[in-house]
Amino acid sequence: MAEKAGALGEHALRVAEALSRPLAALQGDSRQGRLDALAGLREALLERALPPAVVQEVFGKLALRPLLRCLASDPAERCRELALELTAQGLSRGNQPAQALPFLMPVLARRLGPAPGEEGEPCEELRLGLLQLFGQTLQACDGGGAALAPYLPELGRVLAGALLDPYPKAKLEGCAALAACAKAMPEHFHLQSESLINPLMKTISHQHYRVRVAVVQATGAVIQFGNVKSLDDVLPHLAQRCFDDIPQVREAVISVIGEWLLHLRDRYSYFHKLIPLLLSGLTDEMHENKELALTYWKKVGSQWEKENEDDIKDKCDFCCEPSFYPQGLTRPELGCRELVTRNLSKILPGLCHDMTDWVEGTKVKASQLLVILLQHAEDHTTQHMELLLRTLYRVCSDEHRIIVRNCLEAAKLIGVFVSPAVSLKLIVSDLERAPMPSYLMVLAAVIRGSPRKILQPHLVYLSNMLSQPEISQRSEEVFYVTQLLCCVEALIEVCQDDCKEVSLQLTKVLVTIMAIPPNVGHLHEKIEDAMISLAKVQHLEGIVGLYRQHMAQLMEWVSLTHDSWTCYSPELLQLDVIATHSGPVIGEALKDFICILKTCLQTSRDARMRLKLFSTLSQLLLKPNETLNSEGRFCNYLEILIKDILAPNLQWQAGKIAAAIRTTAVSCLWALISSEFLSPEEMQRVGEELLPKILTTLEDDSKMTRLMSCRIMGTLLDCCGKQFDLVKICPELLNRLEDASREVRLAAANALTCWFKCISEKEEKVLLKDNIETTYRILLSHLDDPDQNIQSATLDVLKEGGVLYPDILAKEIKAVVYKHRTPTYCDQLLLHMESTGWRDSGS
Known part of the structure; x- marks a missing residue:
């Protein structure tokens, strides 16, 4: 071993001697000299097959600091570039890169995160290279966390500078380095993590989606291994990324939130803030993102079940699916439901605020999330009804269809999970206090979601409420009456043949809606469809069968106040609907109908009201055998019609309204005598009673009145003219030959032809x-x-x-x-x- 160490020392000594000249030249003022010196360093140190120990010994002691000085302050960009290249290669070939940190970290901090007054690296490619050098060193260090801990301030400057770097690739490299540092030194990183939150959040909306993805992932690591208190500063920005146009960014958010819910320290304190973000992923446009969010959510719920097994033991043992669970929906696991239930009171206020936000995307996302939350909350929704209803009322008047559709889905879930005794009481109370179309919209959705057996005990209560004048006659606004109709349709759809018990009340509501003026004429087809459905569930013969079943009660209903009607009385329009839409059934209620006409068509009554009634009567007289005379009893009331109804109103009176009434009265008379159901004797009675009036109306200012009067004279003369005083008739008809209207003159000529025929x-x-x-x-x-x-x-x-x-x-x-x-x-x-x-x- 001693021999080997000696050999390495000799080898290092020779290399050191070879480096002495280039290192000396590296300190010179000549740019070319420094470039040559860097080339010499490369040749002596890196282009030879040297053992790592030798490189570490020579490079670390002799070359590292001169190269870093060149890298930090050399004015020539090419020199700094070569110095960076040599430093990176030298550190990668050495066997103890952590020893370079005391010299390397200050240089990186100065060049990448300069303090005020210091000059940073101006070249973006070199800044990227410095960040890559830092990442390379970090990976090469064994026990990187302990090695980096003394350099936390410098590390913070480097990473913050990288995050704020205008070069996108530098941002990406900085995010990767940040995540690596956070994972490498969790015991120490929290001391510096807060300083990195602001740079991260400034970069999270960068125009390059790859940068946004990297920032989201780095943020996940910073919070996971840093100071959890920074979560409040991060969540609003992550929530905005849920609306990102790029699926990969939304995927990154889902992954980060899912990991936090599974592994974040003190995550229980932040469940109410993190759960909405993860559940929003279940409504993502991309199927892959939905599946990822669902996978994380199931893991979170399962983990929570295991961690709280003792608390929910009874629910686990006795848990069963509700008997009326909505079709097409999969019930979430118990842990997921419990997580939502226990945090719903903290989630809902903010969510409801977002649903009324002015930004459309926020409202759409919030409304989608509300549906998911209510699906999890089930019957626990009951304790939040007031807030929910108040929000749904407001949002259902929104013009955005998707938002309204989501709100109605939420209202249906209220119908599924909340007892009608609670939900209907609250909604009806609101309706009675201030009827609004959005209230009816929510009510219709709640009815549609309610199970039939649970709703049935409340059917009479609901129908009576809807048929009250304060509700059914509250407004002629299209939106209002449309939602009123939706409530009736919902009751019929859900309750089916149970509606027989409230058929009269529902029919009254439908008649009231039908009586709304023509500005909602497009609803009439839907109303007729509703009437057909109501008749069908009771096994009646269509709309006629429905009217036949309730005609007596309907006539009594509209006639209660007929002696005080005006043109603004809703009962006037309701009578028109009943009379003109019931077909032959009106003939079965002829006595009541004629009684109303006799009272309301007196000349002392409101003129516009009489005008409307005459219009109704004339419409019925066009096809008397299919309406008024369907039972063959109309002629029994002919005398009342002539003497008490038509004759007084044919009397001339000044004014445009009076002229219009005369026109409609003449129209009724013309419809009566041209319908060919009167016998000659009855026709004669009509002529004897009304001929003097008709002779007067021949001179009326109204062209239509004169025209129909001429036609009436012609018909009367043709049928029973011999019974009349022909001397009086002839001059009046001759005068009409001078009429300004060609149609009147032709009708007068035709009547004169009939007059001549009478002289036999x-x-x-x-x-x-x-x-x-x-x-x-x-x-x-x-x-x-x-x-x-x-x-x-x-x-x-x-x-x-x-x-x-x-x-x-x-x-x-x-x-x-x-x-x-x-x-x-x-x-x-x-x-x-x-x-x-x-x-x-x-x-």
Whole structure:
């Protein structure tokens, strides 16, 4: 051994002699001289096959400090580069690199983390090389933690400088070195770890995703092996990385949080802060990240079970899955559920705050997490209901569909796990205090999540509440009535044939929604579908069967206050829905319906209300046999309809509303007599009672009123005109030939044709001779009308009436034919008269 040591000493001595000249030249002022000296050092020390012990002996004692001085202060970048290369190779070939730390660490600290007034390394490639040298030395040191401990201040400066270095590769190398240091010296690292948190957090949002990944991983090591109190400073930044666009960054966060939950010192104190971050990974867009988060979560739950086996022994022995567990969901393990349950009171306030944040991404992530938490909490959700409901109310009015969908999923879980006696009482109490659409939205979701058997005892209570005017008639806002409809749909969907018990209340709600003005017309199809579903669960024949079952109660319901209705009364619109949507069933409630009309259509009542009722009546009279006369009893109420309803409202009154009422009243009369279900005797009764009124409405300002009045006159004359005073009728119809509207003039011409047909007996003909002659004269003036349609209609009237007194008509034709712009129609009329057997005695 002595001989071997002697041989090594001699070998080292020869190498030292070879180094003396280059080392001396390395101190010179000439850049080229220093470069040559560095080349000589390389040749003498590194390009020879020297034993490590010799390299350690010579390099450590002779070359290391000169090289480090060159590396620290040489103005030439090339010299510093060569010095770095030689230092790295020398340390790697030596057998005791830890001995270089007293000289190496100050230089690294000065060049990578300079103090104020000191000059750092300006070249980014050299800074990277220095960091690689540091990492290489750290790996080569046996018992690195103990060796590095005396140099904690320098180490902190080096790592902080690396983290803040503008060169991305230097940041990556610094993160790797930081993680290695933390793991290598856990007993000492906590003394310096706090100083590294700020540089880490400044770098965690770097634009290069690899840097962000490295920083997250380094942060995990710093907290794991450093001061745990720094966790509060780190978590907000890690939470932001949960929204990172790059999956690898989110994966790194999941791994770090999972490792902390498994191995962090004093982790029990931070469960409520770490659990939400890990569970957020279960909603990650990438399947691999979801699986990683789930794997960690199961490990955390299993570890917690083992550590707290005595506390949860009873739950382990008697644990069974709830009988109404949602389909498609896998129940979490007991340890996972217990972890959430015991920390939920600390998690929820912050989570609910995030759900109302102004940043959309935060709200989405928080709403997703809420669903997962409630799935774990199960029936323990009950004690947090007030906070949850208050948050869901607010968030469900959000415009973001994903957020609202997640909130409704959370509300469904409330329905699954929380007793309806608690959840419904709270929601209904809120609704009764201030009905809001978001409250109804949450209620509908809770109903949908509730098991049928558990919800059934509360069905009557819910239905009565929804049918209250304070709830069902609270607002005409689309959002509100849509959610009200959703509540009814949810009850039908969940309770099925149990809804028979509350069918009337639900029908009232649906009728109320249907009665909302047309600004929510798109809902009508959904309402009809709900009615069909309600009828189906009761085995009724569609909507008609539903109305037939409840018609008596519905008519009683809407008529309670009919003697005080105004145009703003919701019952007015509800009656319209019941009457027009029940089909033939309204004929079964004719007595009640006519009674309402008789009371509400008095001329002393609100004009706009009467207008709406007449519109409803006219709509029903268009198909009376399918509505009002479905039972064949409508004619029993004909006298009431004529005398008490139509006649008073046909009376002229000033004002636009009064004119509109006359128009709708005339429309009802026209629908009545044109429906062809009245017998001739009944038609005559109508004519005798209303003819004077119709003659008045022929002069109405409204074109539509005049038009329908002419049509009514024509129909009455055609059916039973012989019973009327034809003398009074003719002048009124002739006046309509002068009307500004072509449609009215044509209708008047048609009515005059019917008037002529009524004169069949000789006595009538003689009695009306003067009227007939006057009518000929007026009609001939219209035979030359600029409108060809009027000319044709007038020709048809004269053809019909000319058979009464053809000689008089021919005389009148000859008297005016020369005045006409064209004699064509006069010639046609004469030819027609001749074809009927008449001969001109003067020709």
